[in-house]
Amino acid sequence: MPSITRLIRPDIAQLEAYTPIAPLDVLAERLGLPIERLIKLDANENPYGPSPRARAALEQEAHYAIYPDPEHQRLRAALSDYTGQSVERIVCGAGADEIIDLLLRLFLAPGDAVIDCPPTFGMYAFDTGVCGGRLVEAPRHADFALDIDAIERAAAETNAKVLFLTSPNNPTGNLTTRAEVERLLDLPLLVVVDEAYIEFTPGGGHGDLAFSSLVGQYENLAVLRTFSKWAGLAGLRVGYGLVPEAIAEHLWKIKQPYNVNLAAQVAAIASLDDRAYLEANVICLTSERERLLAALRELPFLHVYPSQANFLLCRVVAGDALALKQTLERQGILVRYYRKPLLRDCIRISVGTPEQNDTLLDALRSWEATKR
Ligand SMILES: Cc1ncc(COP(=O)(O)O)c(C=O)c1O
Incomplete structure (x- = not known):
């Protein structure tokens, strides 16, 4: 055989x-x-x-035998308060990693291009491969700033559907500026700004360095966030995407119903209460x-x-x-x-x-x- x-x-x-x-x-x-x-x-x-309240909430939770809320309603309400975004624009996942995968599954047909700006976080390339996409690289300059011209050329030459930016970037630690993001939002593709580390920047993710408040103002901007870094919950796997409603609607259709486990939801909610x-x-x-x-x-x-x-x-x-x-x-x-x-x-x-x-x-x- x-x-x-x-x-x-x-x-x-x-x-x-x-x-x-x-x-x-x-x-x-x-x-x-x-x-x-x-x-x-x-x-x-x-x-x-994790915070003491997160540890206590995990201990006190009585319903681990029951499937968790597939719509993450309490968590999204708490995140709406934390981010200033409406609950309709918040989609939670098993880490920001899952949101990267979901967005690519939503946008990519086999062979579609994704623009990656190395050196950067490896999961964009990994998930592009898993989803049957084609990775197009626009490497950063020697000081790790984005090569905006190269990104625009790549977009024009490949009809790329998705561009990943990371602010602060992993592993280089530098920010993506508002001028860069606003210029790149003119491209006909989805711009994903990964803010996994934004809480460590001045303003803690609530000031001008964060792009979360622009979600909804642009139909092609998505922002990724996580509880893995600032909230100490990497082992529980919980993150979220801030996306326009028109994208959220489709993400809901393709996500696994119980993608964020109960412990993760409980700990994330308690963390937002222990800021x-x-x-x-x-x-x-x-x-x-x-x-x-x-x-x-x-x-x-x-x-x-x-x-x-x-x-x-x-x-x-x-x-x-x-x-x-x-x-x-x-x-x-x-x-x-x-x-x-x-x-x-x-x-x-x-x-x-x-x-x-x-x-x-x-x-x-x-x-x-x-x-x-
Ligand atoms: C830039 C960036 N995005 C996303 C993630 C993954 O976050 P999560 O643990 O929420 O999947 C990491 C983790 O190292 C990261 O560095």
């Missing part, structure tokens, strides 16, 4: 597998270290975790980011890029970036290493607690000392 795999969609069969980040227990075992020794600075998670606590953690992280930036800049083997998010991108300008990542890893300090174009010799460090950052800085200083 011929192999069953010949029946698999050929484009999926050829797709490169995604390399996910290993969970803590697996990493601890691999490194031969107790979990408590690990300092996880490789996935931009929040070291302070002062979470915002205080965000302030700790942004002030730590600045302290870490200054301390890292003292190290001659690193070039550190400024960042508006909860991580710092560093280029290893003297020495081997992979060897550095591995040396840190042996000590239980996990950072993200890149080998892609424009990110050669780069590592990305998520901002940790002051103690975690001090341990990292000590390890980096010792590494420098061994190089002398």
Whole structure:
């Protein structure tokens, strides 16, 4: 009998597998270290975790045996208050990741183009592949600013349907400006602005740097948000899209009915009710980011890029970036290493607690000392 795999969609069969980040227990075992020794600075998670009200709400919830609200009504009402957008423009997902997938499934027919601006978040390329789309790259300039002319050319040449922008961008930490977004909104395609890290910018996602208030004013603007970063809920998988009603209507038709589990909905609602606590953690992280930036800049083997998010991108300008990542890893300090174009010799460090950052800085200083 011929192999069953010949029946698999050929484009999926050829797709490169995604390399996910290993969970803590697996990493601890691999490194031969107790979990408590690990300092996880490789996935931009929040070291302070969920808010006390979220933890209490999870404990008190009595209906885990019942399917969750498929329309996320209480969560969307709370998000409407948080974002200033109407509930009709809010669609929740199992992380912002699910909204990326849903939007692409909604817009792409096989072979349709999506414009990606690398270096950036990998899921845009991944989901474009899964949805049978064609990725068209408009790489950023050397300072990681968008190449607006290249994006406009790509749009004209490929009839692309979707463009992904990210503000602040992961892993480069820089913002997309209002002038850039407004110019790109003139293109005949869906502009998705991913604001996963917007709470770490001045204004906390409520000021001029956020594009959420423009949703609805433009028929082709969607904004993505998540509870994974500022609210410390990455493990529960909950995010949302702000989209015009005309798009929301169709997203509702294609999403899995129970896409956001009950625990995630409960914790997200309680987090929005514990904003002062979470915002205080965000302030700790942004002030730590600045302290870490200054301390890292003292190290001659690193070039550190400024960042508006909860991580710092560093280029290893003297020495081997992979060897550095591995040396840190042996000590239980996990950072993200890149080998892609424009990110050669780069590592990305998520901002940790002051103690975690001090341990990292000590390890980096010792590494420098061994190089002398
Ligand atoms: C830019 C960006 N968008 C979206 C996500 C995913 O968010 P979520 O955990 O809500 O799926 C990430 C996670 O790292 C990210 O960096």
